[in-house]
Amino acid sequence: MSGDIKKFMFVNRKAPYGTIYALESLEVVLIAAAFEQDVSLAFLDDGVYQLKKGHSTKGIEIKGFEKTYGALDDYDVNKLYVDQESLAARGLTADDLSVAVEIMSRAELGKLMDEQDVVLSF
Amino acid sequence: MKFGILVNEGPYTHQASDSAYQFTKAALEKGHEIFRVFFYHDGVNNATRLTTPPQDDRNIVNRWSKLAEDHKLDMVVCVAAAQRRGIVDEGEAKRNGKDATNLAPGFRISGLGQLVEAGIQSDRMVVFGD
Amino acid sequence: MLHIINKSPLDRNSLDTVLTTAAGGSILLIEDGVYAATKGNAFEARLKAAMGKFKVFALKGDLEARGIADRVTDGVSMVDYGGFVDLVAENKTAQSWL
Numbered sequence: 001m002s003g004d005i006k007k008f009m010f011v012n013r014k015a016p017y018g019t020i021y022a023l024e025s026l027e028v029v030l031i032a033a034a035f036e037q038d039v040s041l042a043f044l045d046d047g048v049y050q051l052k053k054g055h056s057t058k059g060i061e062i063k064g065f066e067k068t069y070g071a072l073d074d075y076d077v078n079k080l081y082v083d084q085e086s087l088a089a090r091g092l093t094a095d096d097l098s099v100a101v102e103i104m105s106r107a108e109l110g111k112l113m114d115e116q117d118v119v120l121s122f
Numbered sequence: 123m124k125f126g127i128l129v130n131e132g133p134y135t136h137q138a139s140d141s142a143y144q145f146t147k148a149a150l151e152k153g154h155e156i157f158r159v160f161f162y163h164d165g166v167n168n169a170t171r172l173t174t175p176p177q178d179d180r181n182i183v184n185r186w187s188k189l190a191e192d193h194k195l196d197m198v199v200c201v202a203a204a205q206r207r208g209i210v211d212e213g214e215a216k217r218n219g220k221d222a223t224n225l226a227p228g229f230r231i232s233g234l235g236q237l238v239e240a241g242i243q244s245d246r247m248v249v250f251g252d
Numbered sequence: 253m254l255h256i257i258n259k260s261p262l263d264r265n266s267l268d269t270v271l272t273t274a275a276g277g278s279i280l281l282i283e284d285g286v287y288a289a290t291k292g293n294a295f296e297a298r299l300k301a302a303m304g305k306f307k308v309f310a311l312k313g314d315l316e317a318r319g320i321a322d323r324v325t326d327g328v329s330m331v332d333y334g335g336f337v338d339l340v341a342e343n344k345t346a347q348s349w350l
Contacts, residue, residue, distance in 0.1 A: 004242050013269070013350070021130075021350075024163055027202060031234040037242070045269055085272075106273040114253055114275055118241040119347040121249055122130060122163065123341050130350070137283045141258070144313070148333035154341070246340050248256075249348040 006117035007038045012047035013121070016065070017057070022050045023065050025122040030068075033075040040079035040116075041072075042109055043101070048086045053098035069099045083109055125149050126244030127159040128237065130251030132167030133182035134175070139168050142250040143185060150193050158196045158240040159186075161229075163251070166204045169197075171226035183226050190228030197229045198236045254343035255306075258283035258350070261295040266349040271302050280331070280339055281310040289328040290320050303327045311336060 010029050016022040032039050043051060050069070057064035072078065080101040087093065087103065094103060104112075113119060127146055131138035146156055161168055173183050190197050199209055205218065211225040225231065241247050255274055258281075261267040267288050270279065279302070281289050288295050289310040299308065312330040315321040324330065331339065340346045 006242055008238075008241060011347070011349075013266075020163060024203065028162075028234055028237060032238045032241075035235065035238045035242070037238065044273065045265060083273075106269075107275070110273040110275045113273070113347065114277075114345075116345060118247050119345055120128065120241070120247070121348050121350040122251065125340070137258070141282055144333045145336055149337045152334060152337055154337065246346055248340055248346050249350070251258075251348065251350040 005036065005038055007040070007115060008032050008118045008120065009113060009116040010039070010041045011113075011119060011121045012041060012043045012050055013045040015046040015049040016055070017060065017062055021122040022047075025120070026065065026068050028120065028122075029072070029077060030075055033072075033077045039077050040081060040112070041077070042081045042083075042113070044083040044086050044106075044109065046086075048082055048090060048092060051080075051082065051097045051099060051101065052092065053096060066098055072099070081109055081112060123245045124155045124157045124243065126157050126240035126247040128240075128247060128249040128251075129159065129161045129165040129168060130163045130249065132164040133173065135164075136252055138250040138252065139165070139182055139186075140180070142248075143182070143189065145248060145250070146195075147189060150189075156193070156195055157244045158198055158236060160237045160240055161197070161199045162203050162237065164207065166199045166207050166209045169199045169204070169209050169226050169229040170224045172224050187226050187228040195228070199225070199229050199231045200237070201231050201233055204231050253277040254339050254346045255279045256346060256348045257281055257285040257288070258348070260284045260287040262287070262293070267295065267299075270349055271298060274306070276305045278307045278309060278339060278343060280336065281308070281328075282314055282336070283311075286310045286314045286318065286320065289315070289325050291323045291325050296325055299325060300327060309335070309339060
């Protein structure tokens with residue numbers, strides 16, 4: 001490892017459980033954090049549903065991963081950005097979310113994206 | 123320029139693997155370097171040597187194997203995603219008690235660190251998915 | 253930033269989200285995303301309006317495969333895979349909107 005630090009942004013636009021992308025992208029986030037990269041997560045469109053608190057997956061017999069979002073802070077991943085418009089369109093507010101996030105406008109999110117070195121989507 | 127490629131979908135069901143292949147080939151033709159091609163999610167299914175696609179259409183797995191051989195590409199399949207979906211090499215078969223292996227030539231199974239490293243070492247990362 | 257979109261705008265909202273989020277840069281339509289670049293589709297006006305902020309490209313191979321290379325919206329530039337590579341090289345970052 002050369003010790004380079006790059007700004008990695010993980011863009012989440014898909015709901016949890018209907019597809020595996022939300023879960024498997026979190027696994028990359030944790031590794032990027034372990035490599036001490038400058039990690040941030042962006043949640044837009046149905047991706048905001050990943051952060052809805054109170055996942056209870058017994059009835060569908062799929063392992064729930066809500067607590068992984070809560071554990072991100074332990075890995076020094078604390079830049080979670082949520083699109084205000086996507087939340088509103090889905091009837092969600094900050095109170096519905098399982099972790100502390102920074103809610104911002106799409107335009108602000110777009111500017112943040114432009115600052116990244118690597119943008120990964122799943 | 124050094125490119126890192128991420129392939130998120132398996133062969134045939136999505137065009138992602140095709141697009142990634144064509145991009146990778148074009149980049150090599152232009153004299154660029156491919157640092158790594160990383161296969162994640164269902165993308166790991168590009169690495170099974172057991173496919174028998176119709177003769178009159180492209181053979182996606184063999185095409186990747188050949189490109190890797192011709193250009194000494196590093197094609198990495200994520201171990202966790204591979205375990206979930208049953209892409210197995212000798213080491214994984216031994217470790218997990220499987221009675222068969224199916225990894226195609228030119229691919230190797232390794233950790234997500236290889237993807238992150240590609241992001242760090244490449245000048246550009248390009249993602250192909252759904 | 254190079255924004256890569258691979259789904260039709262009438263099927264998924266990726267292109268809509270890019271146009272309302274991204275500050276500018278280049279948009280490359282590939283795979284089913286090329287349908288956004290056809291004359292007469294319901295999204296055409298929005299794509300044309302976005303040309304003030306974005307340079308819009310579409311992958312020739314994908315247009316031809318779908319039989320729509322004869323009706324590309326004015327202002328959209330067709331590129332081949334080599335051109336795709338050049339676009340990635342010329343922009344600081346590539347973002348695929350999946």
